[in-house]
Amino acid sequence: MLGSNVTTVNVDTLPGLNTLGVSIVRIDFAPYGGLNPPHIHPRGTEVLVVLEGTLLVGFVSSNQDNNRLFTKVLNKGDVFVFPIGMIHFQLNIGKTPAVAFAGLSGQNPGVITIANATFGSDPPINPDVLTKAFMLDKNVVQYLQSKF
Incomplete structure (x- = not known):
C-alpha cells in the first residue's frame, strides 16, 4: 500500500548484535511515490545512504525549534542523518525503484x-x-x- 519494504537486521533478528549498539535496515521503494512514512526511532540515530534512485527525505525538529522541516533530495551515493527521536520520512520521487540502507546507532533502535x-x-x-x-x-x- 505504501510502496516500500523495510528489511530489518537488529538484535531480534541477529542475536549476535547483542551489546554492539548497531543495527541496519534495507528499504526498497516502488517507483514514484514509494514511501517510508513518518516515523521515529526512540533509541537510535539513523544514517541513510541511497544505493539506487532519487529520494526526498526529511525530518521535523522539536517543538522548542518551532517544528522546522529539514528536507533534501538524495541521489545515488548521497547520505543523510536523522537525529534520534525526530519524526522523519523518505519518499521515492524518481521514475525507477529506489534502494537505501540505513545504519542505526542501537542494537534495537525501535520504530514508531x-x-x-x-x-x-x-x-x-x-x-x-x-x-x-x-x-x-x-x-x-x-x-x-x-x-x-
Whole structure:
C-alpha cells in the first residue's frame, strides 16, 4: 500500500548484535511515490545512504525549534542523518525503484510509525482527544481510525 519494504537486521533478528549498539535496515521503494512514512526511532540515530534512485527525505525538529522541516533530495551515493527521536520520512520521487540502507546507532533502535500509533492504537485513542489535538471533525478521526 505504501510502496516500500523495510528489511530489518537488529538484535531480534541477529542475536549476535547483542551489546554492539548497531543495527541496519534495507528499504526498497516502488517507483514514484514509494514511501517510508513518518516515523521515529526512540533509541537510535539513523544514517541513510541511497544505493539506487532519487529520494526526498526529511525530518521535523522539536517543538522548542518551532517544528522546522529539514528536507533534501538524495541521489545515488548521497547520505543523510536523522537525529534520534525526530519524526522523519523518505519518499521515492524518481521514475525507477529506489534502494537505501540505513545504519542505526542501537542494537534495537525501535520504530514508531506516527499514523499507525496515533490512529491505529489498540484500544483506540478516544476520538475526542484526536479531534481536539488535530483540529479535525470527529467523523474524519473515526474514518482514519477505521483505516488502521
